[in-house]
Amino acid sequence: xxxxxxxxxxxxxxxxxxxxxxxxxxxxxxxxxxxxxxxxxxxxxxxxxxxxxxxxxxxxxxxxxxxxxxxxxxxxxxxxxxxxxxxxxxxxxxxxxxxxxxxxxxxxxxxxxxxxxxxxxxxxxxxxxxxxxxxxxxxxxxxxxxxxxx
Numbered sequence: 175x176x177x178x179x180x181x182x183x184x185x186x187x188x189x190x191x192x193x194x195x196x197x198x199x200x201x202x203x204x205x206x207x208x209x210x211x212x213x214x215x216x217x218x219x220x221x222x223x224x225x226x227x228x229x230x231x232x233x234x235x236x237x238x239x240x241x242x243x244x245x246x247x248x249x250x251x252x253x254x255x256x257x258x259x260x261x262x263x264x265x266x267x268x269x270x271x272x273x274x275x276x277x278x279x280x281x282x283x284x285x286x287x288x289x290x291x292x293x294x295x296x297x298x299x300x301x302x303x304x305x306x307x308x309x310x311x312x313x314x315x316x317x318x319x320x321x322x323x324x
Contacts, residue, residue, distance in 0.1 A: 202310045215324040226318045228313065230288035231295055234269065235312050249285065253266065266300055268293045 194210045197203075201213045214221055220228060237250050251270040253263040260312055265270050269289045274280025296304070299319070 211324050215321055218317065218321055220317060220320050221324075224225040226315045227291050229322070230284065231316055232290050232309065232313060233284070234292040235304060235307075235309060239309070241309070250289065263293070266296050267303070267305065268296050 195206065197210055197213045197217070197219070198206055198208060201216065203213065210223075231241075234250060237246055239254075242249070253261060253270050254265075255267050256270040269292050271286070271289050271293070274283075274286065282287060293317075302315070304315075307315065
């Protein structure tokens, strides 16, 4: 299993490097050693890891707006639904983070990575109610905030 995971990581990195080279070609960069971050910003394209984070955020958003299939019922839990008392996480609309014992099926799972992404994004932008935004507006908000940080 470990070898298979490493192959996926290597393939993802190769894809990321190929995307960088393609962006350098498209933008007529002076050299293939030029930094690609300004190119990503110019073309308003999220980087590979930022794109994965965006997909995780959209998964949670779709869940909270009941847009996912029935098999995802009870997949995520809002902190305010978990506890009877008011906590800071509950007030900010964060998700409950369950304890895990494994790495592959726990800490690094899509579920927990999505929860971490949602909670971190919520903390960065506490004034915005993401659940009430439409999917397209939320996606555009994510892209805008991601590109701002480049």
